Amino acid sequence: MMGSNSCNHKSKNKKNKRGGSKKRMTLEQSLAYKSVSEWVYLDNIPNSTIAIDDDFKVKLVHTKVSAEKLVFELHSHSICSDGFLSPSKLVEKAHQFGVKVLSLTDHDTMAGIPQALEAARKVGIKIIPGVEISTIFTPRTESGSEEPVHVLAYYSSCGPSNFEKLDQFLANIREGRYLRAKNMISKLTKLKLPIRWENVEKIAGDGVAPGRLHVARAMVEAGHVENLKQAFSRYLYDGGPAYSTGSEPDAEKAVQLICETGGVAVLAHPWALKNPVAIIRRLKEAGLHGLEVYRSDGKLAAFSDLADTYDLLKLGGSDYHARGGSSESALGSVSLPVVAVHEFLKVARPIWCGAIKNTVDRYVTDPTESNLDHILRYAKIKLAKGGGVSSVTRNIQLIHECLSQWLTNEEQKSGNFEAITHVEDNTLES
Secondary structure (H helix, E strand, C coil), X not given: CECCXXXXXXXXXXXXXXXXXXXXXXXXXXXXXXXXXXXXXXXXXXXXXXXXXXXXXXXXXXXXXXXXXXXXEEEECCCCCCCCCCHHHHHHHHHHCCEEEEEECCECCCCCHHHHHHHHHHHCCEEEEXXXXXXXXXXXXXXXXXXXXXXXXXXXXXXXXXXXXXXXXXXXXXXXXXXXXXXXXXXXXXXXXXXXXXXXXXXXXXXXXXXXXXXXXXXXHHCCCCCHHHHHHHHHCCCCCCCCCCCCCEHHHHHHHHHHCCCEEEECCHHHCCCHHHHHHHHHHHCCCEXXXXXXXXXXXXXXXXXXXXXXXXXXXXXXXXXXXXXXXXXXCCCCCHHHHHHHHHHHHHHHHHHHHHXXXXXXXXXXXXXXXXXXXXXXXXXXXXXXXXXXXXXHHHHHHHHHHHCCHXXXXXXXXXXXXXXXXXXXXX
């Protein structure tokens, strides 16, 4: 999150309650804020001035209105995996908490992105399409043991390039989750804690691959445990008596695929790992871009140092599921410094621009409706109906409209998207 309580220009020189004066923004922070703001609003920023609070969290102070926070929430879940809110309800809640940029990162699926985008357009939130991929890390030495590793992937507004490859990769993981859930049920039965598969399926919902949370909820309903926390702490924790793995892919392969499909790969909650240094080192070699370092309780110094050591981005998010209770961080509660967000976008934007270009180039090479659908998958635009020159011309206009919403003019020029106009020219000449 970038932001704090509003302040007034007339009082900027007054002492604050802690006795110190307001710290002025450094040149680095000023430039970072300008760049981040331009991306969030795509150069549509009202006349404004900039201020900063004592913790160097940046805010936008309009000349005639109160300060507006720029809150980034980069880790959240919906009912499409193991969250409790629909994608649209999640977006609405994010809006209530002042979130300006939200990444929906459901486990092993991007099924909730279209609904999240539709809801976000109504409330003015920017969506970063994301996914949290379940993987397994296997040590190269016999002394180590396998452990589950989750990798976050952040994609452009156009979504992944080579979407089919990623979709199949995630589908294989989801299929393994069904087998995993059944194995957990089998282990619980042997522990004389029987639950019904049908109940787990009902809790998960139609088309949702069941996870540990759904099994835990079934345990609560069956009266075997008092709450979800007890289900995990006694039976379902990593390596627990009812724990089971699925068909999770190798962590390095997942990172490589994220890179191949135009995503930014970030290691989720590294503090939960048994051997984080070895995992970070190996995944960095595979192409890892960043680590979750920031939490609602602040920056974790040890992992910040590891990020510095391996030249990785420093990010973070609430990992919000809407489970309720005091132990869950609220949406937007992780305070990301503007410089950290700026570094993220400096890395991400060229990757995303390249991915969008690859997707557009597929249509240039083969201007079919299927390839056009890949471009417009997450866009609020409908395909032109019928064939002929008029529809192709209209489709080119739609693509240009998408590019103007997704990229700055500078990015469009540097990305060399002019080739798309040749499709229209060739159609008119034929």
